[in-house]
Amino acid sequence: MFSLEGITTAVQDWLFIKFNPTLALAIECVIVILLAITLFAGLGLVLVLMERKVAARIQIRLGPNRVGPGGMFQTVADTLKLIMKEGLTPDSADKFLFNLAPFIVMMVAMLLLAPIAFAKNFQIWDINIGVLYISAISSLSVIGILMAGWASNNKYSLLGAMRSGAQIVSYELSAGLAVLTIVVLTGSLQISEIIAAQQNGWWIFKGHIPAVIAFVIFIIAVTAETNRAPFDLAEAESELTAGFHTEYSGMKFALFFLAEYINIFIVCAIGATLFLGGWMPLHIGSWEAFNHIMDYIPSSVWFMGKTFFLIFVIMWFRWTFPRLRIDQLLNLEWKYLLPISLLNLLLVAVIAILGWHF
Amino acid sequence: MFLKEYISDVYNGVTSLLKGMRKTGYYFLHPKEIITEQYPDNRATLVLAERFKGEVVMPHDQNNEHACTGCTACELACPNGTIKVVTKFDVTPEGKKKKAIDALVYHLELCTMCNLCVVACPSDAIKMVPTFEHSVFDRSKLTKILNKPASKIREGIE
Numbered sequence: 001m002f003s004l005e006g007i008t009t010a011v012q013d014w015l016f017i018k019f020n021p022t023l024a025l026a027i028e029c030v031i032v033i034l035l036a037i038t039l040f041a042g043l044g045l046v047l048v049l050m051e052r053k054v055a056a057r058i059q060i061r062l063g064p065n066r067v068g069p070g071g072m073f074q075t076v077a078d079t080l081k082l083i084m085k086e087g088l089t090p091d092s093a094d095k096f097l098f099n100l101a102p103f104i105v106m107m108v109a110m111l112l113l114a115p116i117a118f119a120k121n122f123q124i125w126d127i128n129i130g131v132l133y134i135s136a137i138s139s140l141s142v143i144g145i146l147m148a149g150w151a152s153n154n155k156y157s158l159l160g161a162m163r164s165g166a167q168i169v170s171y172e173l174s175a176g177l178a179v180l181t182i183v184v185l186t187g188s189l190q191i192s193e194i195i196a197a198q199q200n201g202w203w204i205f206k207g208h209i210p211a212v213i214a215f216v217i218f219i220i221a222v223t224a225e226t227n228r229a230p231f232d233l234a235e236a237e238s239e240l241t242a243g244f245h246t247e248y249s250g251m252k253f254a255l256f257f258l259a260e261y262i263n264i265f266i267v268c269a270i271g272a273t274l275f276l277g278g279w280m281p282l283h284i285g286s287w288e289a290f291n292h293i294m295d296y297i298p299s300s301v302w303f304m305g306k307t308f309f310l311i312f313v314i315m316w317f318r319w320t321f322p323r324l325r326i327d328q329l330l331n332l333e334w335k336y337l338l339p340i341s342l343l344n345l346l347l348v349a350v351i352a353i354l355g356w357h358f
Numbered sequence: 359m360f361l362k363e364y365i366s367d368v369y370n371g372v373t374s375l376l377k378g379m380r381k382t383g384y385y386f387l388h389p390k391e392i393i394t395e396q397y398p399d400n401r402a403t404l405v406l407a408e409r410f411k412g413e414v415v416m417p418h419d420q421n422n423e424h425a426c427t428g429c430t431a432c433e434l435a436c437p438n439g440t441i442k443v444v445t446k447f448d449v450t451p452e453g454k455k456k457k458a459i460d461a462l463v464y465h466l467e468l469c470t471m472c473n474l475c476v477v478a479c480p481s482d483a484i485k486m487v488p489t490f491e492h493s494v495f496d497r498s499k500l501t502k503i504l505n506k507p508a509s510k511i512r513e514g515i516e
Contacts, residue, residue: 054386057385057386057389057392058382058385058386059385060385060391060392060393060394061392061393061394062392062394062396065396316379316382316383316386317379319382320375320378320379320381320382321375321378336367336368340368
């Protein structure tokens with residue numbers, strides 16, 4: 001059976017036989033960096049194409065269909081175009097911050113990759129405070145956005161960045177509380193333990209209605225955190241041209257664009273890990289035969305399948321719902337999502353203490 | 359009372375959003391609904407909306423006869439001088455003079471496809487057709503004479 005775990009152990013054993021431990025570790029680091037960058041580039045290409053195709057289907061259109069079979073190479077062509085474009089820096093911009101901002105946004109996305117378990121025992125860093133790490137790092141991306149908006153020396157950019165700040169600070173709360181419900185149920189912040197706790201059923205099934213509510217709130221909150229429609233007030237092309245990245249062009253713009261999609265991937269991966277069992281196959285109670293068949297599907301396929309399902313749901317949101325106004329956005333968070341998720345957390349705590357979950 | 363309102367707010371919000379998602383989800387799962395016309399590829403089978411207006415033409419029958427009496431109603435109705443009717447006088451066998459058109463000059467480059475000329479025409483001599491491939495390299499090619507050479511008015515149309 002195909003498994004990424006076998007490949008990583010084989011590579012590690014070979015490296016430790018060939019080289020001394022320090023060098024082997026260094027080479028492993030380089031391999032991990034290369035893999036992460038490759039994953040980023042690949043995800044950028046795939047997700048942008050997926051978004052355009054999903055959007056087209058939802059709007060009864062065909063979408064890109066000229067470059068390559070079924071428009072498969074459209075995003076490759078777009079990327080080539082963006083690489084060759086001139087990266088313009090406005091005259092009165094704060095040059096250092098302006099050029100730094102896209103890399104900060106990108107770096108935050110890369111840091112978030114560390115604790116995600118892509119398959120069974122295939123994880124860069126199984127840190128024991130994984131969930132806390134994720135919520136801590138993901139709120140850093142707002143610094144990059146604020147930096148971009150401020151350094152552009154453009155009123156639209158600044159407004160977009162400020163809105164983005166208000167939005168991320170607000171929605172971080174309900175996303176955090178939704179994550180906490182799972183932490184309460186599992187009793188651990190470590191990603192691998194959270195997944196192991198879902199051996200006999202995913203939390204969304206085991207945790208009764210509170211888990212479902214937490215899942216819905218989590219999806220809403222992360223949609224807002226990644227600045228996607230219907231919460232794309234930071235960009236709001238009808239009001240702010242393009243918001244915080246109005247002044248960016250060429251590859252620097254592409255980095256923002258890429259970071260948006262990488263962030264979607266990461267939050268969906270976290271959602272899949274917490275609520276849908278990560279790489280854990282679908283197991284139903286005592287159906288031994290069914291469970292065995294499900295075990296034959298590689299864990300990486302399970303993880304990617306769940307993640308892409310959530311990505312699809314978020315895209316579905318984007319192409320269905322109209323954008324909120326800034327006051328409606330804050331109303332939704334502070335008057336609806338936060339009280340509901342607080343109550344929900346209380347309910348989950350009761351369930352966890354009394355052991356009502358399966 | 360407040361709580362009841364709050365809960366019904368949440369309920370109504372969620373159900374209305376789900377309704378929208380159901381519609382878009384239906385479109386996503388049913389590619390047959392796609393309405394895109396792949397234009398240059400499907401030129402032969404292209405289906406245009408009935409109401410689409412692309413150009414004014416004057417239909418002629420098999421005897422090279424049209425229904426235009428040269429009354430200039432279309433020229434008067436046209437808001438931007440697209441149509442010019444050049445009239446002449448035919449002499450009938452009985453020796454009477456009869457007004458007829460020499461040329462109905464139509465400036466496609468000025469036309470806004472407002473359809474007023476077609477509405478104004480008392481004898482339904484002109485109509486709109488859904489052709490749209492009008493691009494040419496020379497502007498003068500867009501000035502068209504709608505009546506065919508040597509055509510004449512159909513019998514019985516006054």
